[in-house]
Amino acid sequence: MSSSTPRLGLPDLGIGLGLRIPHYAHVFEERPAVDWFEIISENFMVAGGRPLRNLERAKEGYRLVQHGVSMSIGSSDPLDWEYLRKLKALTRITQTPWLSDHLCWTSAGGTQLHDLLPLPYTEEALKHVVSRARTVQDFLEVRFCIENVSSYMSYTSSVMSEWEFVTRIAEEADVGLLLDVNNIYVSAFNHDFDAKTFIDAIPANRVTQIHLAGHTNMGRYIIDTHSGPVIDGVGDLYEHAIERVGSVSTLIEWDDEIPAFEVLHAEGEKARARRDAALARRAARDSGAPERVALPSAPSAVAP
């Protein structure tokens, strides 16, 4: 699919939610209306038992998209082919329309750190990731998408901005972008850059999915904890992103202090409203029509 095609030709699935264990009973028994669910691939890369049974139940009635945390695409360690084989086997079960993981490294010298560690923005790292991302995408035979991570450190060796690094990898490896708007917000705070500059710089047609999540502000820095609701600042940034890239599958992540399903679902609906508003503005802009301004509804009674 040409890179000039929106979302690289992948579908807009609407508003999805991260499928997490505390919600299994509700989802499997009540079957709430959800456009799609994202699953963490590693949670289902097991030989058997309950995880695979739950996966089968999730497949009944819901579109599933795989998202991973352990590929370590930026590691200087060799690619883990056993991991990739298991990952590919899982794609056959889920029929995921694309597969994403983070633009980061998680291991070195065979030691797994199980963290989404940022890369230095260097030509060396760029070439390394481009080569591996191409290999991974070819092997998996499904569109591979890289996600920008939250970072708490910046390297003295970096020679370009994060958005230039991300853009060049996506273009040169011909992979998709999972744009994590919360991560942009977090990193922008931590490294003192303008979040909109990041969004305005990335290749819009390569954005195949967006992530939204909550975070924890520690005062001097922000940690991407995936706890709590999406704050307004991230929501506003999301609208800016939608206005730029158009209708893209959007996912709410909530991994810490996970609330009742209804609360998560309501977060999804808030995102939907923001997305609809942003798409309306985008359509108005593209058609040259003046933007419609929503007026507050009239009060039902007039106070004396």
Place this chain on the structure above:
Amino acid sequence: MTAAPSTMSTPADEPPRLPTVDDSHAASLADLQAKLAILFRRPSAIAKEPTLTETAVAIATGNARVTPAEQLDIYRRQFWLRHHDSLLEDFPGLAHVLGDDPLDDFFTAYLTACPPRSPSLRELPFDASAFAQGYPFPDGKAGLARAMIAYELAFIEVFDGPDPAPLDGARIAAMAPSAWETARFVVSPIVRRLAVEFPVHRVRYAVRAGESPERPVVAEPLHLLLFRQYDLVRFEELERDAAALLELLADGMPLVPAIGELAAGRAEEDVAVLGQKVGGWFKRFAELGVFADIIEAPPPADRPADAGGT
């Protein structure tokens, strides 16, 4: 990262072949990541050690609010928090046995000696039992702690084990009565047999139920069967003879010789009691799904010649 050795020979008068581009470009990236992997696994703060602070300044920029060493310490703290949390999920019984501080000490020592090697956190505890053999647990708790670790590891194996193929009931029903004498029993991959010195299963069960059970201090040797049923891991205590019979069968001995071995040297009345119990044990084993298959021995004429035979 180094280049894979070439399979082609290089003439002596040619310079050694340079590594391929794909591998060589990662050389300094590898150095950087190796350094950080060590720094992030330090138990104590980087910002408090002057020499490491200098290293941090060379690697990270910091900013007006956070120093380079503090930036690295964010990741260092996350390494320990994430892995302690993961191990705590795996070892709720051990957490109860040891208490907070000794548990933290054990986890820190374990992660230092056995750094995570698998992308999957599910495999993080797999070396814990071997490591625990030489670990100096607090006085009076070593036996119970080691037994609990072995039990909780078996629990994970059973939970995540591959689904066994369903037993072919029709084939088994068609087996001639005489075939049972030589048939071998294949134990299910989601069954574990354990000999434990303490009733660790009761402790873990109570902890998971939200209770705070007594920590057993006197050894109580037990034979346990851990198995998965309806995707739940369950346990059952076994009589010593039932456990011994199951072990013989799991080792590949057919039923009749196994019973014979178990009965060997016993008084006649003991053998009679044993004979009465075997049927009940088998019925229970079947109910619990202990056997994944029953394989008939081939008739003698069909047996292949021994290796090296004529």
